[in-house]
Amino acid sequence: MIHTHGSSILETRNLNIYYGQKKVVRNVSLRIPKRTVTALIGPSGCGKSTLLRTFNRMNDFIDSFHYEGEVLFEGSDIYRSRTDVTEFRRRVGMVFQKPNPFTCSIAKNISWGPRINGYQGDLDELVERCLRKAALWDEVKDKLNDSGLALSGGQQQRLCIARAIAMDPEVILMDEPCSALDPQSTLAIEDLIHELRENYTILIVTHNMQQAARVSEHTAFMYNGDLIEYDQTSKIFSQPTEKLTRDYIVGRFG
Amino acid sequence: MTRLELDTTIGPPRRLTTSEEGTIMDTQEIRSSFAIHANRRRIKEWILTKAILGATLVALGVLLYLVGSVLWDGLPYLRSEFFVNFPSRFPDKAGFKSAIYGSMWLGALTLVFAVLLGVSAAVYLQELAGKGRIQSWIELSIATLAGVPSIIYGMLGLGIFVRFFGMGRSVIAGALTLSLLVMPVIIIAAREALKSVPDSIRMGAFALGASRWQTVRDHVLPAATPGIATGVILAMARAMGEAAPLIMLGALTYVAFVPESIFDSFTAMPIQIYNWASRPQAKFHDLAAAGIIVLLGFLVICNSAAIILRSKWGAKKP
């Protein structure tokens, strides 16, 4: 069991998600404790990205999307609360599978979010702080005005993480952040996740079992839209309760 | 008869059983029929390539002849007087000045109106509006408008700007009419440019809590600008070459002054060319050729700019 000490930051209750007629997430109830790293694993097409995207309402951009149930952030329903959705996305950041830096300079990539949201502080200082946190500062400190696209894939992804951190979110959602990266960059990002866990709640989708085992405290295993098992990562990987989980982890399918 | 056949799975070649031999024969038949087919296809391709090449050469030849004869007739008239004189009854004194100035006024104003309205409309339709019934109706109208003959725009301009708004046969009425004429083209080109901006950029911005407008303003529009500019330049080239709607509006063909405000009457390069070409004296025809050279020069510059923009943009895309 996951002990949330009553302070889960994200929670779904009996969540069903549909794309048109197709039900892709079935009756998922999940509580994500604050300041933890939770891995979301499962075979391709089981609904991991879909579930992840509901947490910052990025599914809103898919026309056929609709849902039933509740999604709570800090106890209030994100789809029904009167808070503006943009306000809410500031607090739940996202890093995408494919690095997607903006076409502008490295510094602007980071400062843009805070600037449009009325950040009052020193933007240069913010850029440096976020790049340092994302373990990218030393590599780019001499070319802050170069295009973000001129970086390597791994550097671009760390830039995207820095961009997310710049908003000072409470949660960072990561959808297979390392799937487009080489082992070296993957390690750099995993180290980064280790650093970030102290201040942020991280939810990471991954196809890499070792990665899930390395970076997360909790792991949720999904299969065909169902949440099969959700527990301490050590428990999931050593003695899973469900046969499906065991089969998946030892690589029998997926 | 038995054959050895490489199995696709890993392992040593194996003897086929008799039952499998039939399928092999079939495969071979199919292969030889492939060969015949490939031959025929090669011949067809050869004929088609030559035919297309021929057609291209014919078109190019006609074009070269036209340009050549225009240059032959017009070049002797391209002296400095041609650019500083107003039109005249005497071909030796007649110049293109009022037409060039008129076209510049028209071009500048049309550029402002068409870009402002056209790009705003494109951004609205592509980025901000939902996908309702009204939107699809607007889309259909724009696609239709792009195909409406230009003289119809002339009638529209005459009815609305010249008469209803009482602008008279002024530069502004002409520019507004031309703006309407090229707006559908600009809207369509701008929407294509916006469409080609990858969605991942938008998603990245939305995930930072940006509004649609902030996202479009700071990321999507800048990324689409080269494409939009290409469309705008091509549309402007078209606007500058139009005579029919302006004649319909009642633009003057003999203007011995340069417009000094947007409410002055005007002439334009294609109108002056049309006027000269329809006179009986041969010398005026040569003047028309000289005018055509100037107009052509402008169009060539526009199109080159568009090509350069497009190729630079293509190279820069990730």
Ligand SMILES: Nc1ncnc2c1ncn2[C@@H]1O[C@H](COP(=O)(O)OP(=O)(O)OP(=O)(O)O)[C@@H](O)[C@H]1O
């Ligand atoms: N925009 C969409 N419209 C319709 N159906 C979709 C859409 N996106 C995903 N789906 C469907 O929803 C199901 C879950 O997709 P999802 O992307 O969440 O899977 P996933 O677990 O992230 O898979 P992967 O590991 O391959 O990324 C799939 O069956 C997919 O076909």
Ligand SMILES: [Mg+2]
């Ligand atoms: Mg996915």
